Amino acid sequence: MLLTEEHVIGLAPDDASRKAGAALASPGKWVSKGVNTDALWGECQGSGSKPYQTQVDIVNVAFKCSCPSRKFPCKHGIGLMLLYARQKDTFTDHTPPAWVDEWLSKRAEKKVGKTEKPVDENAQAKRLQARQQKVADGIAELMRWIKDIVRHGLLQIPEKGDAYWENMARRMVDAQAPGLAGMVRALGETNFFSDGWQISFLDQLLRIYLVVQGYTQSENLEEPLQQELRTLIGFTQNQEALKQQTGIKDNWLVLSKQTTEEENLITERYWLYGQQCKKSALVLQFFVKNQSRPEVLITPGIALQGELVFFPSPTPLRAIIKFPVSNISLPEVTGMEGWAQVTDTETALYEQMPVRSERPYIVQQLTPVQHNLQWWLKDQEERLMPLKTGYSNIWRLLALSGGKPLKMALLGKEQQYEPLGAWHNGSYKLL
Amino acid sequence: MWNNIVNTVLLGTGKKQLRKDDLPPALSAVADTVLGDKSLDVETQFLHLAALALNYRQSGVTSLQDSSVSLEAAPEEILPYCSPAAWQALYTAIDMGLQALILYWMEACAAAQQLAPPEFIPTLLDMSIKEKQWRNLAIIVCGKRGEWLGQFNPAWAFKRSDTAAERWQTGSLEERKQVLSSLRQDDPALAREWLQQTWPLENAATRAELLKILQINANEEDVPWLETLLTDKSSKVKDEAWTLLKQLPTSAIIQAYWQLLQQSIIPAKKGLLNKKSLDISLQLPSDKRIADSGIQLLSSSKSVSDDAFILYQLTTYVPPVWWEGYLQTDKKGVLSYFNNTELTQQFIQALGLAAIRFKDQEWLQLILKESKDFFKDALEALPVHEQEAYVLRFFEKEPQFMIRFLSERNYEWSLPVTRELFRWIAKNPYQYNRNFFDKQVQNIPLSIGGELESFTPELPAYQATWKNTSEHIKRLLTCKAAINKAFSNTK
Numbered sequence: 001m002l003l004t005e006e007h008v009i010g011l012a013p014d015d016a017s018r019k020a021g022a023a024l025a026s027p028g029k030w031v032s033k034g035v036n037t038d039a040l041w042g043e044c045q046g047s048g049s050k051p052y053q054t055q056v057d058i059v060n061v062a063f064k065c066s067c068p069s070r071k072f073p074c075k076h077g078i079g080l081m082l083l084y085a086r087q088k089d090t091f092t093d094h095t096p097p098a099w100v101d102e103w104l105s106k107r108a109e110k111k112v113g114k115t116e117k118p119v120d121e122n123a124q125a126k127r128l129q130a131r132q133q134k135v136a137d138g139i140a141e142l143m144r145w146i147k148d149i150v151r152h153g154l155l156q157i158p159e160k161g162d163a164y165w166e167n168m169a170r171r172m173v174d175a176q177a178p179g180l181a182g183m184v185r186a187l188g189e190t191n192f193f194s195d196g197w198q199i200s201f202l203d204q205l206l207r208i209y210l211v212v213q214g215y216t217q218s219e220n221l222e223e224p225l226q227q228e229l230r231t232l233i234g235f236t237q238n239q240e241a242l243k244q245q246t247g248i249k250d251n252w253l254v255l256s257k258q259t260t261e262e263e264n265l266i267t268e269r270y271w272l273y274g275q276q277c278k279k280s281a282l283v284l285q286f287f288v289k290n291q292s293r294p295e296v297l298i299t300p301g302i303a304l305q306g307e308l309v310f311f312p313s314p315t316p317l318r319a320i321i322k323f324p325v326s327n328i329s330l331p332e333v334t335g336m337e338g339w340a341q342v343t344d345t346e347t348a349l350y351e352q353m354p355v356r357s358e359r360p361y362i363v364q365q366l367t368p369v370q371h372n373l374q375w376w377l378k379d380q381e382e383r384l385m386p387l388k389t390g391y392s393n394i395w396r397l398l399a400l401s402g403g404k405p406l407k408m409a410l411l412g413k414e415q416q417y418e419p420l421g422a423w424h425n426g427s428y429k430l431l
Numbered sequence: 432m433w434n435n436i437v438n439t440v441l442l443g444t445g446k447k448q449l450r451k452d453d454l455p456p457a458l459s460a461v462a463d464t465v466l467g468d469k470s471l472d473v474e475t476q477f478l479h480l481a482a483l484a485l486n487y488r489q490s491g492v493t494s495l496q497d498s499s500v501s502l503e504a505a506p507e508e509i510l511p512y513c514s515p516a517a518w519q520a521l522y523t524a525i526d527m528g529l530q531a532l533i534l535y536w537m538e539a540c541a542a543a544q545q546l547a548p549p550e551f552i553p554t555l556l557d558m559s560i561k562e563k564q565w566r567n568l569a570i571i572v573c574g575k576r577g578e579w580l581g582q583f584n585p586a587w588a589f590k591r592s593d594t595a596a597e598r599w600q601t602g603s604l605e606e607r608k609q610v611l612s613s614l615r616q617d618d619p620a621l622a623r624e625w626l627q628q629t630w631p632l633e634n635a636a637t638r639a640e641l642l643k644i645l646q647i648n649a650n651e652e653d654v655p656w657l658e659t660l661l662t663d664k665s666s667k668v669k670d671e672a673w674t675l676l677k678q679l680p681t682s683a684i685i686q687a688y689w690q691l692l693q694q695s696i697i698p699a700k701k702g703l704l705n706k707k708s709l710d711i712s713l714q715l716p717s718d719k720r721i722a723d724s725g726i727q728l729l730s731s732s733k734s735v736s737d738d739a740f741i742l743y744q745l746t747t748y749v750p751p752v753w754w755e756g757y758l759q760t761d762k763k764g765v766l767s768y769f770n771n772t773e774l775t776q777q778f779i780q781a782l783g784l785a786a787i788r789f790k791d792q793e794w795l796q797l798i799l800k801e802s803k804d805f806f807k808d809a810l811e812a813l814p815v816h817e818q819e820a821y822v823l824r825f826f827e828k829e830p831q832f833m834i835r836f837l838s839e840r841n842y843e844w845s846l847p848v849t850r851e852l853f854r855w856i857a858k859n860p861y862q863y864n865r866n867f868f869d870k871q872v873q874n875i876p877l878s879i880g881g882e883l884e885s886f887t888p889e890l891p892a893y894q895a896t897w898k899n900t901s902e903h904i905k906r907l908l909t910c911k912a913a914i915n916k917a918f919s920n921t922k
Contacts, residue, residue: 005519009526018526022527022906023906028902029902146478147474150440150478151445152443153442153443155442198437198440199433202436202437202481206482206485207485209478209482340493340494343493343494346490346492347491350486354482354485367502368502369501369502370500370502370583371497371500376495378500378501378502379494381496382497382498382500383494383495383496385494395580396553398580398583399549399550399580400549400550402505402549402576403579404504413489414489414492415492424549424550429550
């Protein structure tokens with residue numbers, strides 16, 4: 001297992017788990033523990049009569065613990081992995097006990113044994129037609145609302161109460177267009193106290209308009225663009241069907257993990273980059289706080305060797321991991337030469353799809369510099385791009401750089417980029 | 432272009448409509464088509480054109496070309512960076528939030544003449560904003576990179592301390608006290624000279640504060656100047672001068688005390704066996720300075736007369752060795768004089784206090800050995816190994832005082848002392864929590880780690896608490912051991 005102490009700590013779901021996990025990273029806490037090429041396991045004496053059985057599937061990057069915690073990984077998982085990262089030599093048992101074998105073979109069976117339920121295609125078509133009608137009705141109402149805003153102007157917009165936005169968002173939920181509901185909510189969440197709010201407000205309003213226009217005229221568009229627009233409206237993609245497709249096999253660098261929480265729904269966003277294919281990817285994991293947890297462990301700062309399947313899109317970004325994958329050390333990658341290459345790529349992407357989210361890039365030889373009381377990143381050709389406003393890790397980045405260029409992984413679009421990590425003395429440092 | 436679009440939508444298409452001229456020439460043809468399509472309402476025309484312009488803007492983003500913007504790189508480091516093992520130890524200490532270990536790490540790193548890895552510099556400098564006493568160390572271990580970062584973040588631009596002379600001249604009172612204390616340790620005469628030079632410029636409160644520092648290495652050369660301060664207008668200054676003079680045997684006041692003691696305590700031989708004893712009677716009128724110097728004239732205890740109380744106090748200010756000459760006997764002989772009557776026996780404690788005051792180790796050892804009483808002030812006067820032996824002797828009697836005393840030491844405790852302390856804390860688990868051990872980690876010897884379970888208290892209710900505490904101590908010691916190992920050439 002390649003995880004270092006820093007990687008394991010990065011996996012902790014919260015501060016409390018990190019601290020509790022660190023407290024369990026001592027040999028005395030473990031009744032038994034072992035490791036082999038497939039798994040890492042241990043039994044931790046908790047408050048119950050039986051010790052908790054904690055296991056990590058090293059090959060398929062998965063985790064399980066018999067404790068009742070809903071956290072992922074739980075403190076036992078953190079503790080076991082930390083202990084292994086710190087004191088590998090204390091893991092002298094290399095024969096997995098029955099409970100580890102059983103879990104590993106069940107996982108293998110799951111992968112082979114899943115059978116599709118028969119689908120009633122007529123019923124499915126009817127449901128789809130009904131939904132499309134609902135969406136069309138919702139869109140008509142949304143268009144009236146947007147035009148109303150445009151007709152009356154934005155001057156009074158900051159005074160609108162929450163209900164103004166929430167009512168339309170709910171209407172979109174009723175119309176089975178949750179994607180549009182989210183976009184409307186984001187519109188209402190514009191920071192009306194900041195300078196230039198009108199620009200970001202209008203940008204978002206136009207994105208909604210573009211999605212609606214694209215969707216309503218999608219029969220003339222190519223399939224990937226149609227799919228992308230459907231996704232933006234809120235139609236879900238069948239992930240099982242997606243997994244059946246052939247993906248891209250590569251060494252995928254896990255550049256960063258971002259976690260957000262909204263109404264108890266935790267969203268983990270993993271930004272990946274393929275060593276050979278040079279494609280960026282976004283892998284999402286969702287779970288309800290304290291209720292459910294995925295089994296998949298993705299560790300920022302190392303790489304996954306395996307296959308990723310991208311959601312259909314003219315500018316593919318979101319992807320799912322096709323198991324099995326294995327953790328490997330971060331491979332060597334060559335990034336883009338400079339900002340000109342980044343902006344050219346962005347232009348080409350906008351040509352394909354005008355409504356896009358930010359995406360990661362790896363760029364060689366960037367130096368943080370100060371200009372007009374702001375931090376920028378300068379490339380080898382002395383081209384400058386501003387750092388995202390409010391970027392909080394500037395000091396760590398600056399300390400690593402010392403005024404010298406670094407290869408960086410960045411996330412952004414247009415004129416807002418934030419470094420996710422930087423290569424320093426041959427190793428990738430998460431920021 | 433974008434401003435024109437924003438201005439239009441700010442007012443609303445009901446009042447202002449988008450015109451072809453508002454858009455860049457590249458979009459003119461499309462604008463003609465859209466604005467010419469009368470089947471579209473003005474809002475749709477606006478949304479069509481603005482959406483088009485949005486993508487025109489997004490697609491046309493370029494970076495700024497400006498060769499004049501540069502950043503002078505940080506100077507090359509002279510010292511080497513620490514090892515990966517030291518890096519890991521610092522990471523653990525920071526992650527566990529163990530301030531004492533972070534400080535310990537910085538001390539070890541500075542002693543090894545190595546540097547902290549660059550990614551930790553912002554954390555160490557941030558911590559040093561709050562912990563002012565860390566700053567000098569942080570400056571050292573953060574190297575030139577830290578100094579360079581201070582150009583961009585003024586909160587980190589800690590000034591490397593000026594010379595001692597500069598700090599003495601221009602520093603705050605606390606800084607000046609530190610400078611004077613340090614100088615007084617190394618060169619007592621120079622420290623006094625510095626104070627004498629600035630004396631006329633100091634106010635009364637500062638004078639008193641600074642004078643207090645002369646207690647470090649107080650010596651007879653101080654006496655002439657201190658005696659001139661007895662006429663100072665400030666009573667605080669006078670009190671401090673008296674306190675100092677009462678520690679210096681050559682001072683006139685100690686001589687006056689001794690003269691009165693010699694007149695009032697007369698050796699005699701009593702009884703059939705001619706047993707050595709002392710006749711005590713206060714010879715008045717005494718020197719006025721005796722009362723001025725702070726000697727209490729009235730006894731607070733009914734069982735002790737005012738005369739005896741005054742003489743007892745005077746005895747605490749006279750070097751015990753003088754009694755040997757006066758009574759023409761050795762130390763034990765002196766003690767046997769005082770041991771003879773119930774009244775004079777009480778003076779043995781005064782001899783002990785005098786031995787502490789004048790740091791007379793031989794007398795102190797003898798009295799501590801003979802006495803069943805615990806002399807709290809003796810601890811400070813004893814050398815380290817004697818301190819620990821004395822702590823062990825009276826630990827049971829004064830556990831909390833001993834723990835407080837030990838926690839203020841800047842050396843690693845011996846195993847026997849640590850055992851005693853841990854055993855007591857294990858039995859009283861709610862008085863000293865993890866925070867206590869976090870702060871004391873520098874004092875705790877690593878070898879105690881293997882013995883923690885042996886301190887498990889008998890009371891079942893306390894056992895779980897001690898188990899948790901000892902797990903915490905083990906983690907602290909593991910991290911401390913990692914730091915020691917990482918800098919093993921120096922620790």
